Amino acid sequence: MKQLFLFFVMALELFGIVIKSPIVGINEKATEVTIKVENIDVGVSGFIVHEIDKEHNIILKNAVVTSYDKNTQTAKVAMSEFNVLSNNALPNGKWKVQVGDMAILAFGYTRGLLIAPTEEIYHRITKNSKLQWVHPDLFATTLSFNGHPTPLRSDFEEMSTKSSVGLVFIYLDGRVFTLDAKSFKILTVTDAKLEQKEVNLPFYTRVPEIDSSWWKWFGEGNRKLKEYEPHYYELMIKANPQDRALYDIVKNSDEKLHKLLGKFDIKE
Incomplete structure (x- = not known):
């Protein structure tokens, strides 16, 4: 026992590490991105983050790993709307997910x-x-x-x-x-x-x-x-x-x- x-x-201790990986590809419908990562489980969730400048970042999308290829060490990550921090009193940016943005996974x-x-x-x-x-x-x-x-x-x-x-x-x-x-x-x-x-x-x-x-x-x-x-x-x-x-x-x-x-x- x-x-x-x-x-x-x-x-449990293995779950304490946040995984950060830049986006290397985006599908045509901009609903899924590809990242390079040494190892990750399908189902791990997180966010897609865009760097506005060196001191400011913004979360653009929710993210969930949908597949992982251990041979190429690439993962497909599905995106969905992020509206947790939405506020009508604040201005909305027009940023779109692009190659180079960061996938932050296993957050929390x-x-x-x-x-x-x-x-x-x-x-x-x-x-x-x-x-x-x-x-x-x-x-x-x-x-x-x-x-x-x-x-x-x-x-x-x-x-x-x-x-x-x-x-x-x-x-x-x-x-x-x-x-x-x-x-x-x-x-x-x-x-x-x-x-x-x-x-x-x-x-x-x-x-x-x-x-x-x-x-x-x-x-x-x-x-x-x-x-x-x-x-x-x-x-x-x-x-x-x-x-x-x-x-x-x-x-x-x-x-x-x-x-x-x-x-x-x-x-x-």
Whole structure:
């Protein structure tokens, strides 16, 4: 068990490095760029940054790695609108992404949020890591504000933006799934066989009750979560429909999860 957690802690430390690489190519529709990088995982997110002058930079786009070629050491990076810091009172520049702009990836990977079914499991996983853990109470507060007793993918994205959380960790069936907080792509899966006697729904938190908005009662996420594992597996499947390793895990798990197999985009 100690060896398993030592491996897990070492893996966490590898996520603390921000990756910076200049853009070497842009596709015709200006929706994807190419960068040179020694190694990177698909799903790692970040930003495209343009240097205005030596003292001023501006974020132009959100960025997510969509593919990596280890032979050429190049990665394709999809871009999307960056509007987190938008302000109608401020002037808007007309800068466009161009070769030479900088892709800054794995931003916020020194801060993580762990979703765990019990307090004991939460503390067993977090106590030996140098990662800056954002307590799930803060996430529960975000859920109450949004009226979501059942966490949605959008809630994780909001938490990532507001608290600069780069990584989400979810404990399921003796494994810790490490995900990019924005893309929700699975970066690693680590064995962590811990005894689980109970389940706190929707996850371990000291917040006694997560409010539901009465005027949104029929909306997504507004009913209390009834089962822990199926919900979080489903969230991951939606973001990783072609992940063969995740498919095999679900297929070999409890029979109650087998209904989720149809949500994968994988041919047997």
